[in-house]
Amino acid sequence: MAKMKKHMAFAIMALTGSAMAQSTNGVQIYGIADVALTHISNTGGNSRTGLDSGGASSSRIGLRGREDLGGGLQVGFTLESTVDLTNGSAGRSTSFFNRESTVSLISKDWGTLKVGRQLDFLNVDIGVPDAAPIIQGGQAAGYAGIAGAPVDVHIGGYQFDNTVKWMKTFGRVTTGLLYGFGAGTETKGKYVHGAMINYIDGGLSLGAGYTKDNFSPSNGPFAREAFAVKGMYVTGPWMFLANYYVGKDPESKAQIKPIELTVAYNFSEKVRVGGGIGVARATNKTGEKATLTQPFIGAKYNLSKRTHLYTMASLNTTSDKDAAPSTVGKPGGALFGTSTTDQQTVIRVGIHHRF
Numbered sequence: 001m002a003k004m005k006k007h008m009a010f011a012i013m014a015l016t017g018s019a020m021a022q023s024t025n026g027v028q029i030y031g032i033a034d035v036a037l038t039h040i041s042n043t044g045g046n047s048r049t050g051l052d053s054g055g056a057s058s059s060r061i062g063l064r065g066r067e068d069l070g071g072g073l074q075v076g077f078t079l080e081s082t083v084d085l086t087n088g089s090a091g092r093s094t095s096f097f098n099r100e101s102t103v104s105l106i107s108k109d110w111g112t113l114k115v116g117r118q119l120d121f122l123n124v125d126i127g128v129p130d131a132a133p134i135i136q137g138g139q140a141a142g143y144a145g146i147a148g149a150p151v152d153v154h155i156g157g158y159q160f161d162n163t164v165k166w167m168k169t170f171g172r173v174t175t176g177l178l179y180g181f182g183a184g185t186e187t188k189g190k191y192v193h194g195a196m197i198n199y200i201d202g203g204l205s206l207g208a209g210y211t212k213d214n215f216s217p218s219n220g221p222f223a224r225e226a227f228a229v230k231g232m233y234v235t236g237p238w239m240f241l242a243n244y245y246v247g248k249d250p251e252s253k254a255q256i257k258p259i260e261l262t263v264a265y266n267f268s269e270k271v272r273v274g275g276g277i278g279v280a281r282a283t284n285k286t287g288e289k290a291t292l293t294q295p296f297i298g299a300k301y302n303l304s305k306r307t308h309l310y311t312m313a314s315l316n317t318t319s320d321k322d323a324a325p326s327t328v329g330k331p332g333g334a335l336f337g338t339s340t341t342d343q344q345t346v347i348r349v350g351i352h353h354r355f
Helices: 002-016 131-135
Strands: 026-043 046-053 060-070 073-082 100-107 111-119 159-170 173-180 192-201 204-213 225-235 238-248 255-266 271-283 289-302 307-318 327-329 335-338 343-354
Touching (some): 026 327, 159 192, 327 343
Antiparallel strands (some): 026 046, 026 343, 073 100, 111 159, 159 173, 173 192, 192 204, 225 238, 238 255, 255 271, 271 289, 289 307, 307 343, 327 335
């Protein structure tokens, strides 16, 4: 049981990018430095080989801290920004702290109340990783995100401004609620709300989350309504994951329904291998349908507790390239390019360091 919990903790730590415990009454600088060499067989009719920042997880840097107020109450803050290691820029955003800028009240009795710009529940808070942080394979293609799919189903989470998030753990169950007040000076009728629940018992983890977005642009890249159900089971060196999402734009016909199945095996504390398949039923804005398929394999080798090498390969195909083309993405939703045929292969080798 202790070994099972160790594997579970490692999986979730890989997803969240936690490098070390956060100290009370102090400020911590933390982050992820991740860069990969990626080869794509077809993007815009040509092959592509180049360096990419965030091949497995988005590279980032942040500040966070807590102060003990006494009586079981703490206040905390998080300021986090994407970093593009290939050119030193703050990613693709015009906001510097684009990933998160929040202040929190943490109570042992009442849970955590977090206010500011932050992710919805569909990635980290559900408590079950997607395949990508496990074997560095699941986010190579865009079957579930901006890259090629009619809408992004928030598989890597989506940041919302002006939000309030509450989370509380009751034994093995964690629940959460989110509400956003909209953007700009006119917020009437513009809101976002969400909810989540997660259950953990030994090697079993189950989670579900929902986001309803009423202030992002209609027909934009992100699903204005998204739902996710995730499950993970760890037994000895084996890890099994199953994730199902539904994302849609209520004001158009665009929707995506991906399912991802993954098996991973730990040969030792240093070596993990795995593979899986992602299949998504896609409908574009005009109602045309296609099936996107991505079998993938991957491996990672731990150089230390905070640094690992990884490699992955996938074959991305579409049943109708005009309805939903085959494309390649990476964590954070960046799009490399669209294949001019109904398939493309991807090979990626990288290094990932948490600090």
